[in-house]
Amino acid sequence: MRYLVVGYGSVSETVEQETDVSAVGSERLARLVGVPLDEFVDVYPLDERLMTALTDWAQLTFTPETRDYFLEVVAE
Template sequence: MSRLITSYRVDSDSPDGETDVPGVGVDVLAGLMGVPADRLVDVYRLEERHTAVLGTLTGIESDLATHEYFLEAVADWSTARRNGPPANRRAVSALHEPP
C-alpha cells in the first residue's frame, strides 16, 4: 500500500499534485494522524500541524492559504491515478479528522 500526499487548490476539486511518501514509515504517519497503524487506510485531511511535521520529514513545502492537503492510503500508485480524487473529499476527510 502506498501513502500519498495529494494537494488541491482551495477552489478546485481536482488534484494539482500527488507525492508518494515511502520514506516516512506507516507508524510515523499513523501517529501523526492519531490512528493505529493498521487503521491508516483512508483519506485524512492534513492541517498545519501535520504539514509542518511532514515538511520536516520529506522536504515537501505546503501553502495552506491556497491549497488543501490530504494523506491518502491507496492500494498502489496506478490505482490512485486511475480512480482520481475521492468523490466528496471534504465529507470523507471530515470523518477522519483527528480528535
C-alpha cells in the first residue's frame, strides 16, 4: 500500500498536489485518522489537526485556503 496526501483545488477540484507519505508508517497514519489498521483502506479528509500532525511528521506545507486535502490509501 501507498499513502498519499492529495490536494485538490477548492474551485477546480483537480489534483494540484500529491505527496507520498508512506514513510510515516501505516500504523501511525491509521492511528492519526482513528481507524484500525486492518480497516485503513479508504480516503480520509484532512482537517486542521491532521494537517498539523502531517506537517510535523512529513514536513508538508498546506494551503487550506485554496485546496482541500485528503489522505488516500492506494493499493500497489
